[in-house]
Amino acid sequence: MRYRAADPEATRFVPLGMEKELSLRGILDEHPKGIEFGQIVRGFDRYPFLTDDKGEVLSFPPIINSRRIGAVEVGDSSLFVELTGTDMETLLLACSIMAADMADAGFTIEPVTVEYPYDTPFGKTLTTPFYFQKPIAVGLEAAAKLLGEVIPAADALKAIVRMGNSGVVEKDSLRLMPPVYRNDFLHPVDVIEEIMIGRGLSSFAPVLPEEFTVGRLLPEEQFSRKVRDIMVGLGYQEMIYNYLGAKRDFVEKMNLDGREIVEIANPMTENYELVRDSILPNLLMSESVSGNAVYPHKIFEVGKIVRRKAGENYGSVTRNALGLLAADRGVGFNEINAVVSALLFYLSREYRLSPLDDARFIKGRSAVITSGRETVGVMGELHPAVLENWGVQMPCIALEIDLDSLNKS
Numbered sequence: 001m002r003y004r005a006a007d008p009e010a011t012r013f014v015p016l017g018m019e020k021e022l023s024l025r026g027i028l029d030e031h032p033k034g035i036e037f038g039q040i041v042r043g044f045d046r047y048p049f050l051t052d053d054k055g056e057v058l059s060f061p062p063i064i065n066s067r068r069i070g071a072v073e074v075g076d077s078s079l080f081v082e083l084t085g086t087d088m089e090t091l092l093l094a095c096s097i098m099a100a101d102m103a104d105a106g107f108t109i110e111p112v113t114v115e116y117p118y119d120t121p122f123g124k125t126l127t128t129p130f131y132f133q134k135p136i137a138v139g140l141e142a143a144a145k146l147l148g149e150v151i152p153a154a155d156a157l158k159a160i161v162r163m164g165n166s167g168v169v170e171k172d173s174l175r176l177m178p179p180v181y182r183n184d185f186l187h188p189v190d191v192i193e194e195i196m197i198g199r200g201l202s203s204f205a206p207v208l209p210e211e212f213t214v215g216r217l218l219p220e221e222q223f224s225r226k227v228r229d230i231m232v233g234l235g236y237q238e239m240i241y242n243y244l245g246a247k248r249d250f251v252e253k254m255n256l257d258g259r260e261i262v263e264i265a266n267p268m269t270e271n272y273e274l275v276r277d278s279i280l281p282n283l284l285m286s287e288s289v290s291g292n293a294v295y296p297h298k299i300f301e302v303g304k305i306v307r308r309k310a311g312e313n314y315g316s317v318t319r320n321a322l323g324l325l326a327a328d329r330g331v332g333f334n335e336i337n338a339v340v341s342a343l344l345f346y347l348s349r350e351y352r353l354s355p356l357d358d359a360r361f362i363k364g365r366s367a368v369i370t371s372g373r374e375t376v377g378v379m380g381e382l383h384p385a386v387l388e389n390w391g392v393q394m395p396c397i398a399l400e401i402d403l404d405s406l407n408k409s
Contacts, residue, residue: 001080002053005046013057014067024049024060033064039248040086048084058082079107088120089183092130096180099129133178138188140172146192149204159198160191223407224302224320230346234339236298236324241282243304244272249281253389255359260307262316275306275316279323280360280398284382287327288390295394296328302403322377324399327392333365336379336397340369349409351376360386361398369401372409377401 008024015022015031022030024047028038040062041047050059057066061084065071072079081098085091099109113127122132144150151159153169160167160176167176176191178184185191196204217225228238244264251258251274260277267273276282279301290297301323309317326335337353344351353367356378366380379399387396 001058002051004049004051006049008047011047011049013060015060015064016067016071017064018067027060027063031064037063039252050082088122089132092122092128092132093181093183096129096131100179100181129180131180133180133183133185135175135177136185136188136191137170137173137175138191140174142188143174143192143195146189147196147204148207151195151199155199156195159195161198163194163198165194220320220404220407224403226347227322227343227403228302230343231300231302231322231324234342236300236326239283239286239299239301241279241285241301241303242272243276243306245274245276245281246271247274249285250274250276250278253284253386254278254281255383255386255389262306262308277305277307278400279303279305279321280325280400283323283325283398284386284390284392284396287325287392287394287396290327291393296326296331297394298326300324319405320403322399322401322403325382325396326398327394327396329394331381331395331397333367333381333397336381336399337367340379340399344371347406349406356380359383371406374405374409376406376409 006024010023012021012023012026014020015027015033017033018031028034028042048061049057050061051057052069056069058070058080059065059082061082079102081095081102083091083095083098085094103109109129111127111129113125116124116126118124120126122130140151140153140156143156153174156174157167157169160174164179164182165176166179167174169175174191174195176185176194185194232238247258247270250256250261258274262275262277264273264275282301283299286299287297303321303323304318305321306316306318308315324339326339340351349371351369351371353369355364356366356368357363358366358378358380360383361378361380362383366378368375369377369379377400380397382396382398387393
């Protein structure tokens with residue numbers, strides 16, 4: 001096998017799923033996988049390229065295999081597994097997971113030694129699959145405090161073994177060695193959780209709370225529910241989304257710089273690497289896959305957004321927000337202004353508009369919404385470049401309001 005850095009213009013092959021030959025750069029522009037993952041390699045002068053000893057193309061990692069010997073077909077008995085990425089530890093974990101899955105399926109796993117011309121966190125020579133997980137210990141007294149019950153060392157060991165781990169008892173503590181396919185033990189509390197699940201939740205006797213309190217809705221939640229009722233009355237359909245997402249969705253497709261967005265330090269996947277600072281990307285994601293549905297499309301969500309803010313304990317602030325999107329052939333500024341007028345009328349709020357300079361919206365057809373002394377939101381016609389990024393064919397109007405600021409006003 002030969003792994004080299006190839007000229008993206010001069011190197012050509014027929015990618016999986018296509019019939020014509022393309023250059024490596026052409027694959028990034030034309031192949032669906034190239035369009036989706038091309039940003040990983042697009043900034044480099046040379047691209048990763050894998051061939052066999054005869055020069056036959058196996059793969060353009062991490063984008064697409066070749067159509068011929070790179071294709072996995074029914075009846076194949078020997079597979080060559082290659083992983084390319086930007087983070088060594090994540091690659092090793094993925095390699096171990098694949099090896100464990102394929103071993104369970106009956107395959108024999110053959111190790112491969114890779115020699116790097118530079119130092120990696122695991123040395124210059126690395127044989128994969130590679131066990132890199134570190135043991136983690138927890139005190140049995142700490143486990144008893146969190147679980148509310150003293151668990152003998154032998155029972156604790158039996159519980160973690162039942163979960164696929166190995167371990168040893170050392171005096172008053174338990175040391176756990178994770179299996180090759182897991183890398184989610186970040187803290188001793190994770191070991192306590194493993195003991196709890198391994199023993200079985202039903203084995204713990206229920207305990208009544210010592211203090212009795214009456215639950216009630218916070219004023220913020222009461223206000224949010226009122227907004228939901230009004231939006232449904234205006235003919236909009238409520239949506240519910242994840243708060244985590246990908247940089248390509250929350251930043252790049254929205255034509256933003258991402259300065260205020262909060263990043264996850266150790267995401268398990270790039271699809272959940274950021275905490276959203278706006279609801280609009282989620283709404284556009286729904287619209288991008290709804291082109292065959294009857295128009296007009298009117299959707300909204302009331303949910304949380306998070307933005308960076310110096311001076312806060314965690315460097316960020318969480319806000320309740322309303323996001324709204326409508327798509328139809330004739331939608332424009334007047335329609336979104338009418339929605340804002342109706343919403344704020346039923347909420348008994350006065351408002352005024354001022355010009356908005358925001359890359360997500362068309363300049364001159366968008367506005368900042370102010371209520372009292374508070375800047376509470378933005379609205380307008382979404383910019384054609386943003387709609388093109390999402391593959392949306394129909395004009396769209398959008399609105400986003402900080403409900404906490406609006407409630408305060």
